[in-house]
Amino acid sequence: MNRITETIQALKQQKRKALITYIVNGDPTPEITLAAMHALVSAGTDILEIGVPFSDPMAEGPVIQRGHERALAHGTSLRSTLxxxxAFRETDKATPIVLMGYANPVERMGYGEFAQSAAEAGVDGLLTVDLPPEEAEDLHRCLRERELESIFLLAPTSSEERVKRVAELAGGFIYYVxxxxxxxxxxxxxSSVREKLSVISRYSQLPVMVGFGIKDxxxxxxxxxYADGVVVGxxxxxxxxSGHSQTQILEGLSNKVASIRTALDQNSK
Amino acid sequence: MNDTKVDFTNMPDERGHFGQFGGRFVSETLFYALDELQSMYNRLKKDPAFQAEIDHDLTHYVGRPSPLYLAERWTEKTGGARLFLKREDLNHTGAHKVNNTIGQALLAKYSGKKRVIAETGAGQHGVATATVAARLGLECVVYMGSEDVKRQSLNVYRMKLLGATVIPVESGSKTLKDAMNEAMRDWVTNVDDTFYIIGTAAGPHPYPQLVRDFQCIIGREARSQCLEQTGRLPDALVACVGGGSNAIGLFHPFLDDASVAMYGVEAGGLGLDTGQHAAPLSAGIPGVLHGNRTYLMEDENGQIIDTHSVSAGLDYPGVGPEHSWLKDLGRVNYVAITDDDAMAAFRSLTKVEGIMPALESAHAVAYAEKLAAKMDRDDIVIVNLSGRGDKDILTVAKLDGIEV
Structure with a gap:
């Protein structure tokens, strides 16, 4: 079984919600990311989502755009992310990792090569923001061959028809924007989130994680x-x-994640 | 070229693909809006009342048809094929861009959305959008890279006079591609009440199709004007290609005319071998950007790279997907012209014909001159003069070291 599904099932048994945390590889410098990942896990993260920086991050707001720019300034790439x-897997073999990014770096590497390298590195899933199910079939096939999950987005504007289509290809979890x-x-x-989640659950058994706009x-x-978990990015x-020292940044991350973890665990009581 | 006959008129397919190119590579939130736009457009394009409204505006507001002009002195000087100019520079607002904004603004009106947004590089599409928004009383927001805002202050002020809000974009390379990212972000956020008027034949389906359809007036007119004036079809068409809307507008109505050769001229910048250019069809590879799969300028990691051209309107790392398809089919030849050659053509056409081409169009002029010189005197070449050069006077003066 894939680490994502394993983790989510374990949480379900404990009646706890999943906490997914997102940072961009190489932001603000390549040296900090590995330590930050471990800090996020220690503070209560269930699934790590690692942003692969792209020169044109169309779906990101200003905060994450700048994260991509800081990372690219140091030459961070899809290869360095793998x-x-x-490196993370040397000490943590359990925490699921989803890469989140844009289609072009994956296209450039080649779908087959990406799937093989990602599986070997210990990646569990891929979310490609600008690759909707209509355009994702070839990549999806390559990912399936390596037992990697295709994570898809659904949005407030998604029609039932599209919910159905996404449900057919999606694995691991559905990310609701x-x-x-x-x-x-x-x-x-x-309330609109709640309404849409009930529509999604009609077409998919997959857990639904909600992101965009969750900050505390x-x-x-x-x-x-209402959701099976949340994504904080x-x-x-x-x-x-923030421009602070590495120690301060890691401490800031830990505090933030711990406070969200505590609040989220109130739901299981 | 392929032996099997290709049906050029029936593209893109239902999902917006031109062969492997085109498509819809956008985040989920926009699918609904793109579906809505597509079904509205499919309905309206068959509606005679809608077509009549566009025709009326093109005639009485834009000033169409634009002339097809035999440039006799330029032909004489070149010493080869007869050179005709399709005078899109004579349109209201001074370029072909308005053909498309007239159409899309009407779509906005029919959709009931009261706010339009646009991206712009040199500012021509921004001006053309602000113009039609003013006429229809729509709120207009134009995104423009902060570098371009500095370089094109005249057009920024023009847009403001027309009542538009110009928002400088500070992200990425601070140019056209970043303006397009920011316009997409605005659209995702305000999708319920906002119509996005894309300026070139690129972006997610159905934009490449609808921009092409609105620009095809260029080729339809040129075809019938050429038949009328010369009794036959041209031997070659030449147009500059940035995103490629003026070129696809000229080429498309001729695609089934096998005897007509076509040349799309990209911005060769400082030379293709320097890497300092904006010629994805000549030197790029297929990839995904701004909602479509197409030829792109990118590095070995799939990051989009900065482009260079003396002409801001060609300074874009991608190109419309139909051009990518036509390149791979071999139906259209894509070539590049350097900054220096384009500047020389700008000066030469201005002096020989009294017509000052936009720096974008000057790339087509430069290539046409080379091409025509090798052709017979009976041959006919049509060059799309996609815009007038008034907007570029400050750039040219600066290159000459003159303060205006």
Missing amino acids: ALVK SLKGVTGASHLDI GLSAQAVGT SALVEIMG
Whole structure:
């Protein structure tokens, strides 16, 4: 069984919600990312989502855009991200890792080569923001051959028809974008999230994680009431880009994640 | 070229593909809006009332048809084929861009959306969008890379006078591609009340198709004007290619005319061998950017790289997907012209014909001159003069070391 499914099932048995945390590889420098990943896990992360920087991150708000730019300034690439995962796996063989990025770096490497290298490095899934199911079939096939999951997004504007289509290809979990907007936006509407989640559950057995706009314990707890878990990204990338020392950044990450973890675990009581 | 006959008129396919190119590579939130746009467009393009409204605007507001002009002195000087200019520079706002914004703004009107957004590089598409928005009373927001805002201050002010809000984009390379990213982000956020007017025949399906359809007026007119004036079809067509909307507009109505050769001219910048250019069809590889699969300029890690051209309107790392398809089929030849050659053509056409081409169009002029020189005196070449050069006077003056 894939680490993602294993982790989520274990959480279900404990009646706990999943906490997925996102940072960009190489942000603000390549040296910090490995330590940051371990810090995120120690503070209560269940699944790590590692951003692969891209020159044109169309779906990101300003905070994560700057994270991509900082990472690219140091030459961070898809290849160096796979090397990072390999290094992480030397000491952590259990925490699932999802890579999140854009289609072009994966296309450039080649779908087959990517799937093989990612599986060997210890990656568990791939979320390609600009590769919807219509365009994802070839990549999906390569990922399946290596037992990697294709993670897909659904949005408030997704029709039932599209929910169905995504459900056919999706593996691991479904990532529900909680609002019309870019990452880090602030107009989260819990009741509309709740409504859409019930539509998704009609077509897919997969757990649904909610992201975009979740920045603290309060919003995580509110969304966690209805979702199987939450994704926190911009709030962490903001800390990465704060300009503080490595020690301060790692401490900031740990505190943030621990507070969200505590709030989220209120849901299981 | 392929032996099997290709049906050029029936593309893209239902999912927006031109062969392996095109498609819809956008985040999930936009699918709904793209589906809605597509079904509205499919309905309206068969609606005679909608077509009549466009025709009316093109005639009375834009000033079409634009002339097809035999440039006799230029032909004489070149000493080869007869050179005709399709005078898109004479359109209202001074370029072909308005053909498309007229069409898309009408779509916006029919959709009931009161706010339009656009991306712009040199500012021509921004001006053309702000113009039609003013006329229809729509709110207009234009995204423009902060580097371009500095370089094109005249057009920025023009847009402001027209009532548009110009938002400088500070991310990435601060140029056209980043403006397009930012416009997409705006659209994702305001998708319920906002219509995105894309300026070139690229982006997610159905944009490459609808921009092409609106620009095909260029080729349809040129075809019938050429038949009328010369009694036959041209031997070659030449147009510059950035995103490629003026070129596809000229080429498309001729694609089934096998005797007509076509040349798309990319920005060769400082030379293809220097890497300092904007010629993805000549020197790039297929990849995914801005919602479509197409030829791109990128590095070995799949990151999009900075481009260079003296002409801001060609300074873009991608190209419309239909051009990528036509390149691979071999139906259109894609070539590159350097900054220096384009500048020389700018000066030469201005002096010989009293027509000052936009620096973008000057690339087509430069290539046409080389091409025509090798052809017979009976041959006919049509060059798309996609825009006028007034907007470039400050750039040219600066190169000459003159302060205006």
